[in-house]
Amino acid sequence: MADLLQELTSNLPSDPGSAFVIFAERVFSIFEAGRRIGSPDAVRIYLFYKTFASRFNLDIVIDDLDSVTDHNIKGISNNILGNRVKFVKGYVSSEINEMIDQISTNFDGSFGVARLNEQEKQKIRDHLEKIRRLIDESGLPVRKKNALFERLNALAQEVDQYGTRTDRFFAFMSDVAFVAGDMAKKSKPLIDEVKDMIKVVSRSRARQEGVSLPPGDEPILLPPPENISDEV
Numbered sequence: 001m002a003d004l005l006q007e008l009t010s011n012l013p014s015d016p017g018s019a020f021v022i023f024a025e026r027v028f029s030i031f032e033a034g035r036r037i038g039s040p041d042a043v044r045i046y047l048f049y050k051t052f053a054s055r056f057n058l059d060i061v062i063d064d065l066d067s068v069t070d071h072n073i074k075g076i077s078n079n080i081l082g083n084r085v086k087f088v089k090g091y092v093s094s095e096i097n098e099m100i101d102q103i104s105t106n107f108d109g110s111f112g113v114a115r116l117n118e119q120e121k122q123k124i125r126d127h128l129e130k131i132r133r134l135i136d137e138s139g140l141p142v143r144k145k146n147a148l149f150e151r152l153n154a155l156a157q158e159v160d161q162y163g164t165r166t167d168r169f170f171a172f173m174s175d176v177a178f179v180a181g182d183m184a185k186k187s188k189p190l191i192d193e194v195k196d197m198i199k200v201v202s203r204s205r206a207r208q209e210g211v212s213l214p215p216g217d218e219p220i221l222l223p224p225p226e227n228i229s230d231e232v
Contacts, residue, residue: 004041005048016056017087018188023048024080031074042068049076059086113163114204124159127197128152134190138183151175169201 008026012019027045030037037045046068053060060080065072080087116124135148151172158168176194180187 004037005044008045009048013188015188016052017058020052020056020058021080021084021087023052024077027073028077028081031070031077037070037073039068042070042073045073046076049080114166114201115162115207116159116164116201116204120200120204121159123200124197125156127193127200128156128159131190131193131197134193138190140179140183144179148175148179164201164204166201166205169198173198 008023012022027037046062046065050062052058053062060083062076114120132149132152135145135152138145140148155168155172158164173194176190180191183190
C-alpha cells in the first residue's frame with residue numbers, strides 16, 4: 001500500500017474535527033473490505049492520529065504504544081467513529097450560529113413575500129430535491145426525517161404560490177439547525193444547500209422590496225419584512 005497515508009489524507013475538509021472523522025472512516029473502510037494494513041503504514045497512521053489530535057486539541061485519549069498492530073489501528077478508528085458528534089460539533093455549532101444570525105436578520109416573526117421568477121422557482125426546486133436526498137441518506141431517526149419531509153412538502157407548495165412567504169424558508173433553517181448535530185459529516189452539505197436556497201429567496205424578496213443587493217454570494221441583510229397583508 002504505497003503512499004497509503006497520502007491517499008487517506010487526500011482532500012480532507014478544512015474543519016479539523018470533520019477531517020479527523022473522515023480520516024478514521026477511510027481507515028476503518030480498509031478493515032471492512034477485509035484488507036490488512038500492516039507495518040510501516042500502521043505506524044504512520046497511528047502517529048497521524050496522535051499528532052493530529054494533539055495539534056488541534058481534539059478530545060480523545062490515544063494510548064502510547066510500543067508496537068502498533070492492525071488491531072490497535074482498528075480500535076482507535078472505531079473509537080473515533082463512535083464519538084464522531086463530539087469531533088464535528090465545533091463546526092456544526094459555528095454553522096448553526098451563522099444560520100441563527102441570518103434568521104434573526106431576516107425574520108422577526110412577521111411575514112414577507114418573494115415574487116419568484118421561473119428560474120428562481122426551478123433553482124429552489126433543485127435545492128429542495130437535494131435537501132430531501134441528503135435527509136433521506138442521513139442517519140436521523142425516521143420520526144425526525146418525516147418531520148423534515150413534511151416541512152419540505154410545504155415549501156414545495158409555497159414555491160408555486162404567486163407570492164412565496166419567506167418566513168416558511170427561514171423557519172426551515174431553524175429546523176435544520178436542531179438536527180444538524182445528529183448528522184455528523186452529512187450536516188455540512190445539508191446546511192450548504194439550505195443556505196444557498198435561502199439566498200435565492202432572500203434575493204427575490206429584496207428585489208420585490210427594492211433593496212440594493214451587495215455583489216457576490218454573501219448572505220443578504222434585509223430590512224424588517226412587511227406584513228403579508230400589505231403585499232397581496
